[in-house]
Amino acid sequence: MNSADDETWLDGDSGRLVRLYAVTNGRTSPTTKLDLMSMVVATGSRANGVLKPDHMQLLGLCQRPASVAEIAARLRLPAVITKVLLSDLVDCGAVRTAPPTVAGDAAGDRILLERLLDGLQRRL
């Protein structure tokens, strides 16, 4: 690392980043494809391998189904870091995930929209 890089790493803003990325050992690419809306939940099966305290905290937040965005917010970690940690838990079988809903065929969208409409109208 040259001196210019050193300055970058010691910059006031990135000081926090250094600590955060240390949580993931510098990894920024999750092994499982996750986005902010991906739902995750603990499987209840014992994790293969040793979990770090960050993983344990994360697992605690996955006892009920929640979105990646929600877990990141509750952990107060950037989404990118949360995704890496979550993918560790998926890899070791402690957490499973479902892909977010994407716009599909019109008929499928209609069923989803009708469920949404019904749910919202009940709240009025």
Added chain:
Amino acid sequence: MAYSDASDRLPTAVKLLVAGGFGVGKTTFVGSVSEIEPLTTEELITEASIGIDSLDGVSGKSTTTVAFDFGRISLNPGLVLYLFGTPGQDRFWFMWDELSTGALGAVVLADTRRLEACFAAVDFFERRGIKFVVAVNEFDGAFRYDTEEIRTALELKPHIPVTLCNARDPRSATSVLVTLIRHLLAATMDDISQPI
């Protein structure tokens, strides 16, 4: 544990956006319909996500951290609605692309005292083909316009709903969401009846 069985399906998560100019009441709107205190998350956004119609002359890739607020409504055990507020500052417009990916639709909140503040959002959703409704947040002391005057001022197409609301009132804000979902449903009817 309720979800220990791998055959249990995870709830379907649906994303809606709440957009509009800075200070128009997006966070208030999200907060009044959300069952949880609105949360904030940070995502790293790369300018590479701008897309093919990005400005020429943008060299290299730069990354920025963008924070956005969101709320949650569990409509039933199998269906969770997340409402994401778009960052109001115009300089963040380029990240809306990433935020809007997968969104079913959007509410554009408007303030009649600064109607021009929501032009960017209307323009963005029109160009991206993201369906939206316009909800005029009726602030105390603001001049009241009728919805047709607002439609004209924003040059909205006739089929786009324009509604009045009070973002602080959960019932009023929920009504806006109902208007949006009805609009989306009407659009799927058009898609079915008029295959292109």
